[in-house]
Amino acid sequence: MPRMVILDGNSLVYRAFYALPTLTTADGRPTNVLHGFLTMLFRLEQEQQPDYWVVAFDKTKATVRIEQYAGYKAQRKETPEGLRPQFDYLKDVLTELEVPMLELAGYEADDLIAVVAKQAEAQGMEVQVYTGDRDALQLISPKTNIYLTKKGISEVECYDEHALWERYQLRPYQIIDLKGLMGDSSDNIPGVPGIGEKTALKLLLEFETVEGVLANVDKVSGKKVQSNLKEFADQAILSKKLATMLTEVPLVFSLDDLVYRRSQANKVLPVLLKYDLRNVTRLWQERHKDNGEPIGESPDVLLEDWPERKLTDADWLAQIDQWRERKDPLTLACRYEGTGLQGGHWLEWGIATLGESFTFAREVVSAEVLKAWSELMGDDHVPKTVADSKTVALLLANEGTCLKGVVLDMSLASYLIQSSRPKFAPLDLVKEYVANQAVFENVATEAAALAQVAPKFEEEIHSLGLAHLLHEIEEPLSLVLAQVERHGIAVDAEKLSSFGEGISITLKQLENGIYALAEETFNINSPKQLGIILFEKLGLPTAKKTKTGYSTDAETLEELRLAHPVVAKILDYRQLNKLMSTYVNGLLAQVKDGRIHTTFQQTVATTGRLSSTEPNLQNIPMRLEQGRQLRKVFHPTEPGWVLLSADYSQIELRILAHYSQDPLLCESFSLGQDVHTRTAAEVFGISLDAVTSEMRRSAKAVNFGLVYGLTEFGLSRDLGIPRKESKFYIEQYFKRYSGVKQYLENVVAKAKQEGQVHTLLNRLRRIPELLSSNRVQRQFGERIAMNTPVQGTAADIMKLAMIKVAEGLKPYRAAMLLQVHDELLLQVAPEDLQSVARVLIEAMENAFPLSVPMTVECKVGPNWYDMQSFKPME
DNA sequence: TAACTCACG
DNA sequence: ACGTACGTGAGTTAC
Numbered sequence: 001m002p003r004m005v006i007l008d009g010n011s012l013v014y015r016a017f018y019a020l021p022t023l024t025t026a027d028g029r030p031t032n033v034l035h036g037f038l039t040m041l042f043r044l045e046q047e048q049q050p051d052y053w054v055v056a057f058d059k060t061k062a063t064v065r066i067e068q069y070a071g072y073k074a075q076r077k078e079t080p081e082g083l084r085p086q087f088d089y090l091k092d093v094l095t096e097l098e099v100p101m102l103e104l105a106g107y108e109a110d111d112l113i114a115v116v117a118k119q120a121e122a123q124g125m126e127v128q129v130y131t132g133d134r135d136a137l138q139l140i141s142p143k144t145n146i147y148l149t150k151k152g153i154s155e156v157e158c159y160d161e162h163a164l165w166e167r168y169q170l171r172p173y174q175i176i177d178l179k180g181l182m183g184d185s186s187d188n189i190p191g192v193p194g195i196g197e198k199t200a201l202k203l204l205l206e207f208e209t210v211e212g213v214l215a216n217v218d219k220v221s222g223k224k225v226q227s228n229l230k231e232f233a234d235q236a237i238l239s240k241k242l243a244t245m246l247t248e249v250p251l252v253f254s255l256d257d258l259v260y261r262r263s264q265a266n267k268v269l270p271v272l273l274k275y276d277l278r279n280v281t282r283l284w285q286e287r288h289k290d291n292g293e294p295i296g297e298s299p300d301v302l303l304e305d306w307p308e309r310k311l312t313d314a315d316w317l318a319q320i321d322q323w324r325e326r327k328d329p330l331t332l333a334c335r336y337e338g339t340g341l342q343g344g345h346w347l348e349w350g351i352a353t354l355g356e357s358f359t360f361a362r363e364v365v366s367a368e369v370l371k372a373w374s375e376l377m378g379d380d381h382v383p384k385t386v387a388d389s390k391t392v393a394l395l396l397a398n399e400g401t402c403l404k405g406v407v408l409d410m411s412l413a414s415y416l417i418q419s420s421r422p423k424f425a426p427l428d429l430v431k432e433y434v435a436n437q438a439v440f441e442n443v444a445t446e447a448a449a450l451a452q453v454a455p456k457f458e459e460e461i462h463s464l465g466l467a468h469l470l471h472e473i474e475e476p477l478s479l480v481l482a483q484v485e486r487h488g489i490a491v492d493a494e495k496l497s498s499f500g501e502g503i504s505i506t507l508k509q510l511e512n513g514i515y516a517l518a519e520e521t522f523n524i525n526s527p528k529q530l531g532i533i534l535f536e537k538l539g540l541p542t543a544k545k546t547k548t549g550y551s552t553d554a555e556t557l558e559e560l561r562l563a564h565p566v567v568a569k570i571l572d573y574r575q576l577n578k579l580m581s582t583y584v585n586g587l588l589a590q591v592k593d594g595r596i597h598t599t600f601q602q603t604v605a606t607t608g609r610l611s612s613t614e615p616n617l618q619n620i621p622m623r624l625e626q627g628r629q630l631r632k633v634f635h636p637t638e639p640g641w642v643l644l645s646a647d648y649s650q651i652e653l654r655i656l657a658h659y660s661q662d663p664l665l666c667e668s669f670s671l672g673q674d675v676h677t678r679t680a681a682e683v684f685g686i687s688l689d690a691v692t693s694e695m696r697r698s699a700k701a702v703n704f705g706l707v708y709g710l711t712e713f714g715l716s717r718d719l720g721i722p723r724k725e726s727k728f729y730i731e732q733y734f735k736r737y738s739g740v741k742q743y744l745e746n747v748v749a750k751a752k753q754e755g756q757v758h759t760l761l762n763r764l765r766r767i768p769e770l771l772s773s774n775r776v777q778r779q780f781g782e783r784i785a786m787n788t789p790v791q792g793t794a795a796d797i798m799k800l801a802m803i804k805v806a807e808g809l810k811p812y813r814a815a816m817l818l819q820v821h822d823e824l825l826l827q828v829a830p831e832d833l834q835s836v837a838r839v840l841i842e843a844m845e846n847a848f849p850l851s852v853p854m855t856v857e858c859k860v861g862p863n864w865y866d867m868q869s870f871k872p873m874e
Numbered sequence: 875t876a877a878c879t880c881a882c883g
Numbered sequence: 884a885c886g887t888a889c890g891t892g893a894g895t896t897a898c
Contacts, residue, residue: 526896527878546878548897553879578880581894607890609883616892619882627881652883705888714888776886787889791883795890821883821890 002749004120004258005050008131009057009101010109012037013090015132015153017083025276030082034089036153038280040130041099046287048128051749052258054100054116056109057087089275096271098261104251110135114245116258117144123255130156135184135243138175140164169205180210180240189239192232194224210240256775262755301433301456306357306448313366319358320372324379328353329407331385331451332392333426333443340394341485341597350447357444378402385454387411387426389475390602393482403479410450412474413457415603416466419765424603426450429457465762469796473761474602477799480806480816481600481610488595489617489817489825490637493588499630500584503576510573517566524573527552538564575626583621583630590615595637600819607788608763608795610819618820620864631864636827637815642860644814644833645867646840648822649855650675651794652707655760658850659747659789662739669852676700682736683729702733706740707790709783744786751785759792760848761800794822797848804843812836825864833860837872 016036023032044050094101102112110133117127117139127144129136132153136146140161147156164170170178181200183191195203203220207213213220214233220226229236263284272281311319323330331352338344348361360373376382377396385408386392393403411424414432421428430438430449433456440446461467515521518537522529531550534540540563544551554574560567590596601611612618620634621627636643653675657665668678673688680691680699691699701718708714716726734741751757756766765788769781798819805824806816813829814836824844828836837858844856859867 523896525879525894528897548877551878574879578894582881582892586893601891604892605890609890611891612882613892616882619880619892621881623882708889709887711888713886718888779887783888791890794883823883 002051002123002125002745003048004116004125004127004255005044005048005053006113006116006120006127006129007041007053007055008109008113008129008133008136009055009090011132012040012130012149012153013083013087015149016040017080017086019151019153022082029089029275030086031089031275031277033083033086034093034275034277035280037090038093038277039283040153040156041097042280042283042287044130049753050128050260051752052120052125052255053260054102054258055094056112056116057091057101057103058108059103059105093271093275093277096267097263098267099263100258102251102253104249107246107249107251111246111249112251114139114247115249115251116253118247119255135175135179135245137164137170138172138243138245140172168201170201174204174209176240176243177204177208177210177213179243180236181213183239184243189242190232190235191239192228192236194228199225210236254775256778259770259778260752261771262753300435301453303430303434303436303438303449303452304355306352306355306445306451308357308359308442308444311358313369316360316365316369317372320369320376323353324376324382327381327383329383329385331447331454333387333440333446333450334392334395335443336395340391340398340482341599342592343398344395345398346395348443350443350445352444352447352451357448359442359444374399374401378404380404383407385410385451387429387450388424390478390482390485390600393479394486397482397486403482406475406479407471408454408458409470409475409478410454410457411603412478413461413466413470416470416474416763417457417460417464419606419608419763429453432456464764466764469761469763473796473799473803476803478602480802481602483806484816484818485597485599487637487815487817488592488597490594490635491587491591491596492633492635493591493594496584496588496591496630496633499633500580500588503580503584507573507576507580510569510576514566514569514573517564517569524570525577530570534560534564534567534570538566540564540567575624579621579627579630583627586615587633598818605795606765608759608792608799609821610795610799612818617818628865632866634864635862638827638829641813641827641829642833642862643817643864643867644826644828644837644840644870645859645864646824646826646837646844647857647859648794648798648844649857651797651822651854652790653703654850654852654854655790655793655797656706656740656743657852658760659793660737660739660743661851662737662743664737665740666852672853672855676703679703679733679737683732685732698729702729706733706744707787709744709786711783747789748782748785751781757785757788759789759796761793761796763792763796765792797854798822798824798844801844801847804847805840808839808843809836812839833870834872837870841872 013033016033020032020036022030023035024030091101102116104112113129113136117129120127121141121143125143128147129139129144130147132149134148137159140146140159142161146159148159149155150157161172164172178200179189179191181192181195181203182197183189203213207216214229214236217226217229220229268284269281272284333350334346335348336344336346346362348359351358351360378401382405384405386406387410389403389406389409396403410429414421414424414429426446427438427440430453433453434449438449440449461470511524514524518533522533524530528549530552534552535542535550540560542550543559544556554571557567557571587596596615596617598612598617599614601613604611621630654669657669664682668675676696676699677688677691679702680695681688683699683702684695698719701715705715705718710730712723712726712730715729716723719726747757751767752770755770756764758764767781767784769777769784772778772781798821802819802824809816812832812835814826814832816824816826818825824840826836826840841856841858845854858870860870861867
């Protein structure tokens, strides 16, 4: 449950002022309130870890209450001399701490507190109110607790309904009756003369309210009390009214404005020092260090000059020998021509080790030295640090050389430390930690620079708990990916071409048809021109707009399908044109020797997924039949071999089940049920048999949405239903799957505190969006917080599986061809099909066992289209 | 280069 | 009152 912490600024400031001795800055400004208030603030921040918080202040020139009663607070003294300026100081500091503040002319902090508390409760939050004013006890509810300052300010006493009863034998709503009877001298609420706390409590225990007391005034014991009650009945009623916190306040704010944000050192430290708050500064630093603070703020490596040693042929042999003998740690940089994948070749290597650097140039060394070099690279016992091991491995592979012994891949390390950073090129990596100018004059200085910052990466990796993920998963995987890329996948270019010819013909017909219906020719591929034709010339109704004009995307056009015959043709045209340009032409341009070699990007996706480029083989058409046909062109390289695919079934929902431990979701997977059907049964409150396909479709959309950070809007759009209906689905879902709801709330709350989330294997994603001043951005951050642990854990598990599969495949005639997030595609010799399928399933299902079973489904076929379900024999 | 559109999980 | 599902890459147009 999200937690809202509300502080009564005025009350706490007064408490601090009177509780603490006079303290001043060097130039004599009073600061004792700052000390007291901030000490308390930091303590509660640490102990309560609020999700939302706010400090409310009075702004009482002429309060609403003075209109009601002229004497209200009349006798309150002027604000003491040393206190007045401290309000401004405090607001100054709170601003830099990014603690939200509220004040409203004519209202007291009390009233604002009541309003915020009420709204927060309505949003299902737990509310804590910190104040020295017992009036606030009237706000107590099952969800709201009041923390009253005890002696001093930093100690507080928590009041809930139970504690209130224990202490006063009062219900929260009776607090105002208490004040009505006994009054409050500090606010100059008169109450009834002669009635103090004791009498008031006794009366309320018997008669419940002021009204109850007055109605039964004759039964009240004590003559004087009785007569005073009669005489001052009106005053009692008025006093009660004055003590009532107003909740009808014209206060415009959104709870999102009160979201807790981590304070930033560059803002906080200057303002604390401005007021000479040394102890408070120390406290702040203690509370905020080591807690998700962004890295790389203080570059602290001064690059040294590692002298370059020039070697002759004979020296090189001796040197390489020595390196192998002594297992010296080598840091490598590489210059190359072409690309690793397209048979590119390295030109020279920079080598840095133990304060020295070297340039190993192909041109100047003999074949014998090259052979020694090759052995050095393949020696598992010689530890190597590189910036990008996949590229290095590919370049070496082009020479028939293996890369072994990589102990640190700095780009991968950097990616794990900051998954969202845009670049991981060697120079960027070095700049991350280096204070002086880093320029790579040559490959030797590059290696030397990399070697000097490498320990910083290793250090950071360890302190973030990423060592296992880096060394046991990402680094080994990069070598697996190098193999997969290098192998490539066979493509039937002729079939692809003839596929394209067929498309071309249809495309031409559609084009002419569109021109005829539009009665002019134009560029159909231009959304701008298309928009003008559809919405201006043909006058079709405009639904959506983009920044620059009319929206013409498929969703919009689908709405207009019946409005004009040209629309359907445009939709068809779009679909075929996409197939033609992106897939037929795009892929044909990438075919080399009958194969396509994609590049898997390992440092791009912020969630930890791989991506695939040049070409992207992770988005080959599947959903629509026409596009799906394209998969027929992907086939095994070897005649007679088959393609074997293996899909994780519902991996993300299983991970959600594991994280949330929701009983229904877990049970659904343990029993091997169709999870969407089960969800439909739960949401609609019917039996499994009664679920219609339409219900299942809705439930499926809910399940998908869950993983993305469900919104009413998204679901209603996805299902094409009204917001009301999607809201209902979501409510029903969370009623039944309360564990899931709980989990999602927790993960967001924790993310807000830490500014980051992590996956099961501890992959980290910082979410600066959570700190954004823009509400839309913050909500985006919340959805990221819900999605990343799930999507990222799926990526982790698949990566683990790939390493196991690559190892398990070695005895067989088989190769890994592609990874498509939850699917692996292999090619296998028919005689090894059974064994390989068993290895595959075993590796994937048990890569990282969860509390629910993981299941993998295999398919086999002669090409990527004609795939038939396949189960290996036991 | 940005914006739009659309392919995948 | 506003702008919204999560993660990618590629082709095209238009500035």
